[in-house]
Amino acid sequence: MIVKNNINAVTIKDVAKKAGVSASTVSRALSNGAKVSEDIKQRVISAAVELNYEPNMAAQMLKGSKQKAIGLIMPNVNNVMFPQTVKGIEDEAFINGYSLMICNTGENNFVEEQYVDSFMRRSIDGIIFMTAQINNTKILDLHKKDFPVIALNRHIPDTTDAVVLDNYWSGYKVTDYLLSKGIKKIAYFDGWHYLDLYQQRVKAARARLQESGLYIDDKMYYKDLDALDDGYMAAKDLFANGHRPEAVIAASDLKAIGIIKALHELKISIPQDVSVISFDNIDIAQWITPSLTTMAQPFYKMGRGACKRLLERIESKIPLKERVYKLRGDLIIRDSVI
Amino acid sequence: MIVKNNINAVTIKDVAKKAGVSASTVSRALSNGAKVSEDIKQRVISAAVELNYEPNMAAQMLKGSKQKAIGLIMPNVNNVMFPQTVKGIEDEAFINGYSLMICNTGENNFVEEQYVDSFMRRSIDGIIFMTAQINNTKILDLHKKDFPVIALNRHIPDTTDAVVLDNYWSGYKVTDYLLSKGIKKIAYFDGWHYLDLYQQRVKAARARLQESGLYIDDKMYYKDLDALDDGYMAAKDLFANGHRPEAVIAASDLKAIGIIKALHELKISIPQDVSVISFDNIDIAQWITPSLTTMAQPFYKMGRGACKRLLERIESKIPLKERVYKLRGDLIIRDSVI
DNA sequence: CTGAAAGCGCTTACAG
DNA sequence: CTGAAAGCGCTTACAG
Numbered sequence: 001m002i003v004k005n006n007i008n009a010v011t012i013k014d015v016a017k018k019a020g021v022s023a024s025t026v027s028r029a030l031s032n033g034a035k036v037s038e039d040i041k042q043r044v045i046s047a048a049v050e051l052n053y054e055p056n057m058a059a060q061m062l063k064g065s066k067q068k069a070i071g072l073i074m075p076n077v078n079n080v081m082f083p084q085t086v087k088g089i090e091d092e093a094f095i096n097g098y099s100l101m102i103c104n105t106g107e108n109n110f111v112e113e114q115y116v117d118s119f120m121r122r123s124i125d126g127i128i129f130m131t132a133q134i135n136n137t138k139i140l141d142l143h144k145k146d147f148p149v150i151a152l153n154r155h156i157p158d159t160t161d162a163v164v165l166d167n168y169w170s171g172y173k174v175t176d177y178l179l180s181k182g183i184k185k186i187a188y189f190d191g192w193h194y195l196d197l198y199q200q201r202v203k204a205a206r207a208r209l210q211e212s213g214l215y216i217d218d219k220m221y222y223k224d225l226d227a228l229d230d231g232y233m234a235a236k237d238l239f240a241n242g243h244r245p246e247a248v249i250a251a252s253d254l255k256a257i258g259i260i261k262a263l264h265e266l267k268i269s270i271p272q273d274v275s276v277i278s279f280d281n282i283d284i285a286q287w288i289t290p291s292l293t294t295m296a297q298p299f300y301k302m303g304r305g306a307c308k309r310l311l312e313r314i315e316s317k318i319p320l321k322e323r324v325y326k327l328r329g330d331l332i333i334r335d336s337v338i
Numbered sequence: 339m340i341v342k343n344n345i346n347a348v349t350i351k352d353v354a355k356k357a358g359v360s361a362s363t364v365s366r367a368l369s370n371g372a373k374v375s376e377d378i379k380q381r382v383i384s385a386a387v388e389l390n391y392e393p394n395m396a397a398q399m400l401k402g403s404k405q406k407a408i409g410l411i412m413p414n415v416n417n418v419m420f421p422q423t424v425k426g427i428e429d430e431a432f433i434n435g436y437s438l439m440i441c442n443t444g445e446n447n448f449v450e451e452q453y454v455d456s457f458m459r460r461s462i463d464g465i466i467f468m469t470a471q472i473n474n475t476k477i478l479d480l481h482k483k484d485f486p487v488i489a490l491n492r493h494i495p496d497t498t499d500a501v502v503l504d505n506y507w508s509g510y511k512v513t514d515y516l517l518s519k520g521i522k523k524i525a526y527f528d529g530w531h532y533l534d535l536y537q538q539r540v541k542a543a544r545a546r547l548q549e550s551g552l553y554i555d556d557k558m559y560y561k562d563l564d565a566l567d568d569g570y571m572a573a574k575d576l577f578a579n580g581h582r583p584e585a586v587i588a589a590s591d592l593k594a595i596g597i598i599k600a601l602h603e604l605k606i607s608i609p610q611d612v613s614v615i616s617f618d619n620i621d622i623a624q625w626i627t628p629s630l631t632t633m634a635q636p637f638y639k640m641g642r643g644a645c646k647r648l649l650e651r652i653e654s655k656i657p658l659k660e661r662v663y664k665l666r667g668d669l670i671i672r673d674s675v676i
Numbered sequence: 677c678t679g680a681a682a683g684c685g686c687t688t689a690c691a692g
Numbered sequence: 693c694t695g696a697a698a699g700c701g702c703t704t705a706c707a708g
Contacts, residue, residue: 058400058461087415099441100442101456104428261626261627283566287595289598
């Protein structure tokens, strides 16, 4: 049985003895702030190095000192936004001397609570939630207790800081682009309806269509679609029922890839017979055939921005007022739209 | 400035006072093992619930108690094996009451050391390394100190426990399958040569070819290829130079997808003109056109198995001898091979 | 079964 | 600038 203390048994006392000073002096010499004479400081440092001393975090925590680490609560490790978002968070964290610990909830609130507790007990200074939703109150609990949190991608309005996509704008732009190509008859393959981000996108699409006296036919609207499989099956269903849209808006690239597979099998040409457009611009979007025209989401920037704002809260450089940042991406024109 | 102690200010003393007992008794009542009279136990528990008491982990750690958590050190968050592997690790961890904290090194040894220290200071009971390599000694340090570690996917022979793919077998099987189709002229698009797993695959391919009096022409062997881009460019190069293999073995699905894109552009048909086969069976492999014939890797099983063996070490149910498990996947037959 | 006391390894007023 | 002492919130022998 391994006991933690075996691993790193050298304590501040050992260093003190070796350096011929008191433990208090060792503590001061090793922390930056305090005033210690230069030669003693050097003696302490070399003793510490020699003994391979590392301060016991539990003891430091117990005294209330910070450990410069932030946590990320993810809903799902195979979320397409994950890699770039994490990169953004990490880059910002590292620049500021923080490390990042990631936990994955699998969209399970119970697991989430466990992980939040686990973070709290491990002296995490702040948490980024990619899981913020109404039925998920943990983030609000922490926020009420004045613990630094920020919502990323999903958020609960009028509560915490948040960094989100401007989903309404994205939906509007995508639709506008199709109309500019003379396309009028549009099918819409929507995501999980309970997520506000999807609601915003389709709402904007409808608004833009209405401006031109157009609308999405209910027969060509599919919702609560998850990823590849659902896109594929919905596309098969749509065309099997004899509907012939000029374009399909897919609420995510993965759905679009499923759609493309279905149309390949049905010998329907993209974009000659039907155009496909989506949201995300995942890595693979440019590699499939035809390459995807898609509304890129600035995942890296989102991650980085969320981390930056969380660190501001942790270091109290800002007022307590809620702040929400909406980020916009670029429409990437490729081959899937006529 | 948020101080950790503000968040959860209720201590064991508060509970003791409310329940009318001593702190020692509270501690015993709340931990399972000890003998406490039933009515006092109940009184303590309701007091704790009422006050929303949560034990301070720092204090518990300082006393040497375990927290039931394991860490995962990842080389890269956009590694294709990541989602399923993590799922496997998590499922096994949760069944046994452990939580999982993930850290990402970006293949940077310095970052890795920071994270390992961070884990150690946070009372992590064991660590799974997906980064094990010769130039990366952290895992060996821990192992020498008898701290539970296990290598996953990559490993350093004759050191720690490890769960890896049977890469030699995989390379052999893939090649054997092509030969069974009457294919003789094979190009090989290899991965980073410094990784043993890639070396094993190509070594096995060569061995199988040799058995049939065949070999890989140096002109048709590309190595140190990363992902999509490299697969694409190498394919363009290969065919631009007039080489006409009957099949390409790609050391990963992503390289294969890059190759397929290149061949699409060159109007070379798959599998009529050239077959493509690879390793991994990532989610998207079945959705591209043509769908990929590929050697599936049992990522979930690997993650789960690694976690299981790590927990055995943590709970000391096993001898100290190094154990290496090689797992095999299935060859998934789809449309990219003739 | 229960309580008083010691101690885990630090940090930080408090004296000097 | 430096040291002795107190204390962070727990757990666990030690008595009873």
